[in-house]
Amino acid sequence: MSSETRYADWIAVDWGTTHLRAWAMQGDVARAEASSDDGMGTLDRDGFEPALLRLIEPWLGQGRMPILACGMVGARQGWHEAPYVSVPTTPGTLTPVQAPTTDPRLHLMIVPGLSQSEPADVMRGEETQIAGFLAAQPGFDGVLCLPGTHAKWVRISAEEAVSFQTAMTGEMFHLLAEKSVLRHSIGTEGEDPKAFTEAVSDTISRPEKLTQRLFALRAENVLKNLSLATARARLSGYLIGAELAATKPYWLGQEVAIAGSPKLAAAYASALQTQGVQPHVFDAGPLTRLGLARIHASLTESA
Amino acid sequence: MSSETRYADWIAVDWGTTHLRAWAMQGDVARAEASSDDGMGTLDRDGFEPALLRLIEPWLGQGRMPILACGMVGARQGWHEAPYVSVPTTPGTLTPVQAPTTDPRLHLMIVPGLSQSEPADVMRGEETQIAGFLAAQPGFDGVLCLPGTHAKWVRISAEEAVSFQTAMTGEMFHLLAEKSVLRHSIGTEGEDPKAFTEAVSDTISRPEKLTQRLFALRAENVLKNLSLATARARLSGYLIGAELAATKPYWLGQEVAIAGSPKLAAAYASALQTQGVQPHVFDAGPLTRLGLARIHASLTESA
Incomplete structure (x- = not known):
């Protein structure tokens, strides 16, 4: 490390399929944040480095800036593949993979995703959220649910992700509500708890x-004027119910934490409550940044 | 009826969301056939009559031509609503609804769809396939499965459709195989029985x-190079298996007939055979025309 006084010690980057977010970090404190819609899925290979520089160039100094990134940036079709690490493993001490850069000011490292052999499963990005969750809730022993497009259920014990399971609930909801015959029968908003x-x-x-x-939602709309808001609530309930049926071995009789966007996390909490489970609910918003800070700190400690 | 010698006595029309087919009929014999992709879903209200005339004008004479149509043409957003008839009912003797026309040569009648109150369900178009199936298999007593975008299972007894159940299997398959994260892991062809x-x-x-x-198909592709053809076969098997799980009260211990496109009907047959059911398999191709002829004949008989 140079002794030059810089705006940031390092830069944290969350780079998924549809979004890019970066934080200028001093230790574990974020001094600035920037984001764009330059997701991995929208860029050609030649576009990765320029997209990153568009966000972080103001934070660079003269020397080489350590950058720690997670998400699809490390997929095979991303900037540079960071091969999956198999569970059980400790998300907070994952070893990032160095990625090639053109600009000499960039020292890019990418956090690997996690894999599980049987049943086959993968995650990329959520491992960093888990590290962040454990930074905020050290010693948590139980099951962490991260709802979303591809919801993850993770067994956690002694700081390790022991096993996990994915459900395509969010993606199924959007496909059915927006692209299927149900789209005329499902409201875009409204609630019916x-x-x-x-x-x-x-x-x-x-x-x-x-x-x-599922098809009965359409039929009840046609025959009985089922309201769009009620149909939306039921579709969500059917799909989250199907996820809970599939993940029952994860949550039954366990300590359960849910970390998601506040509205979705509350929906999962009320779904679990119907089964007698009282989950702890957390806002997933800060978890990726916290996880990147945790992994960055472990690198510094081990250096 | 005029005594004029005409090319056709009447015209049969199958008009769904994505296709339009017409047959020039003498009694129950088709003398000519025409089709286009002018489905109900692709046309404005002003476009319905011109789209029909583009196909059938060569078959019209000087007088008024009876036309019997089925499918989405009778939906609320179609040419003219033919309100659902509740089961139990006899598909072969459904009473068509007359629709307004501008061209005086057209005398358009539309076959109503079927509805069921509890569990709520609807069909539009398949009622005519059922009429056609019963014209070809008079006296059939058991369960008819019509696989497709929205698969229908129909209990049939004494020429009546007694009850029915819809599964969105075909639509789910296409959404998952083509629009979801699984699209990179699912082949467009290939078999693995x-x-x-x-x-x-x-x-x-x-x-x-x-x-x-479902998500394991993606993970096994990434981690274990699961072949695209095997993944396609498994996705199809999972969804048809889910349909069979939902419709078990329909097929368990029953006489089962499947009428579909030959390849899809064969897949459903082999799926049912895993459960010890030996279904009769029919090509659904001619059923709509047969059903329109059956309903047309019953009108003439009762006139």
């Missing part, structure tokens, strides 16, 4: 009826 | 695992 929890319970008790229940 | 039947059996015995199995 009672319809939601009933749909959750119905699906957990009779998961085999899922495919029939 | 063993993987298919194993996936069917797995899902029928553990339907609650569906949402986990």
